[in-house]
Amino acid sequence: MTDTDDPAGQPPAVRLAAVRKSYGDVRAVDEVSFTVRRGEFFGLLGPNGAGKTTLIEIMEGLREADGGTVEVLGRRPWPRDPELLPRLGVQTQSSAFFVRLTAYEHLKTMAALYRAERAAADRTLALVGLTEQAGVRVENLSGGQRQRLAIASALVHGPELIFLDEPTAALDPQARRALWEVLRDLKRAGRTIVYTTHHLDEAEALCDRVAIVNHGRVTALDTPGRLVARGGSAVWLLVPAERLSEEDARVLPGVTEVTRESDALVLRTEDAGPVLAAVEKAAGLHGVRTRTASLEDVYLQLTGQD
Numbered sequence: 001m002t003d004t005d006d007p008a009g010q011p012p013a014v015r016l017a018a019v020r021k022s023y024g025d026v027r028a029v030d031e032v033s034f035t036v037r038r039g040e041f042f043g044l045l046g047p048n049g050a051g052k053t054t055l056i057e058i059m060e061g062l063r064e065a066d067g068g069t070v071e072v073l074g075r076r077p078w079p080r081d082p083e084l085l086p087r088l089g090v091q092t093q094s095s096a097f098f099v100r101l102t103a104y105e106h107l108k109t110m111a112a113l114y115r116a117e118r119a120a121a122d123r124t125l126a127l128v129g130l131t132e133q134a135g136v137r138v139e140n141l142s143g144g145q146r147q148r149l150a151i152a153s154a155l156v157h158g159p160e161l162i163f164l165d166e167p168t169a170a171l172d173p174q175a176r177r178a179l180w181e182v183l184r185d186l187k188r189a190g191r192t193i194v195y196t197t198h199h200l201d202e203a204e205a206l207c208d209r210v211a212i213v214n215h216g217r218v219t220a221l222d223t224p225g226r227l228v229a230r231g232g233s234a235v236w237l238l239v240p241a242e243r244l245s246e247e248d249a250r251v252l253p254g255v256t257e258v259t260r261e262s263d264a265l266v267l268r269t270e271d272a273g274p275v276l277a278a279v280e281k282a283a284g285l286h287g288v289r290t291r292t293a294s295l296e297d298v299y300l301q302l303t304g305q306d
């Protein structure tokens with residue numbers, strides 16, 4: 001047993017070592033190494049083109065890496081491994097559907113392909129909130145409903161390891177929150193989830209650890225809490241703009257930066273106490289809000305998009 005095996009002696013969900021993949025001159029994945037533990041909710045974050053989908057497709061066995069070691073549930077996903085496939089749930093950004101079938105027929109077909117019990121199709125449709133659309137042809141579903149069906153297709157056979165590539169991209173806020181609950185339940189049931197998203201609040205709310213990927217490399221990997229703490233102790237005070245001038249704000253002791261955001265002045269400080277006291281004296285505290293660093297701030301620092 002190595003230090004990355006879990007206590008039951010099982011290999012980790014995913015183990016990548018020095019994985020590389022190029023498309024012509026583009027290095028999409030450049031010496032990536034990390035381990036995803038069993039039962040972990042693992043996020044892959046990064047700007048468009050960072051290499052997340054390529055990496056996830058390599059883990060899923062949909063793409064061959066140019067080099068390095070890829071192990072999924074202790075097995076090599078490439079070339080396709082029939083023993084491994086039913087243990088994986090895969091939702092891609094361009095999931096394939098049987099468009100002439102109804103949502104229910106599609107899911108029943110997916111369940112049959114994986115030899116899952118028939119009742120799984122009903123259960124999974126309900127899980128993603130599509131029971132009412134069971135009889136609607138896939139081609140007539142809305143974008144968000146199709147996305148939910150793609151997620152259901154990844155879950156219907158009860159896989160151990162679930163890969164979701166931007167599963168909430170087309171979902172409305174209610175459906176997004178409902179999916180969070182589905183995913184939390186799956187985690188509670190011991191499933192492992194590898195997840196990409198551009199919603200940083202989502203990663204912060206759901207993920208045990210996140211890897212931030214930029215230009216094909218992992219630039220940070222930690223719990224959201226530790227990544228945010230690493231970003232420093234800055235606090236932002238938002239003061240209604242009509243109450244304080246920019247010039248007066250700049251000279252308040254402890255203020256390191258003043259910017260404007262719609263109808264508020266945003267005062268950055270590393271030491272909120274004295275600045276709050278000074279703002280109270282100069283403008284009063286009514287309507288003043290505070291904001292602490294979020295994963296989004298750290299992400300923007302690390303990916304150079306600040």
Ligand SMILES: Nc1ncnc2c1ncn2[C@@H]1O[C@H](COP(=O)(O)OP(=O)(O)OP(=O)(O)O)[C@@H](O)[C@H]1O
Pocket residue numbers: 023026027028046047048049050051052053054055
């Ligand atoms: N099949 C392909 N052929 C050629 N280049 C590709 C191919 N797939 C991806 N790329 C390139 O590889 C790089 C990484 O792409 P990838 O889709 O993995 O990024 P991503 O992080 O998933 O982006 P997004 O957030 O936009 O989905 C990009 O520069 C992309 O243009």
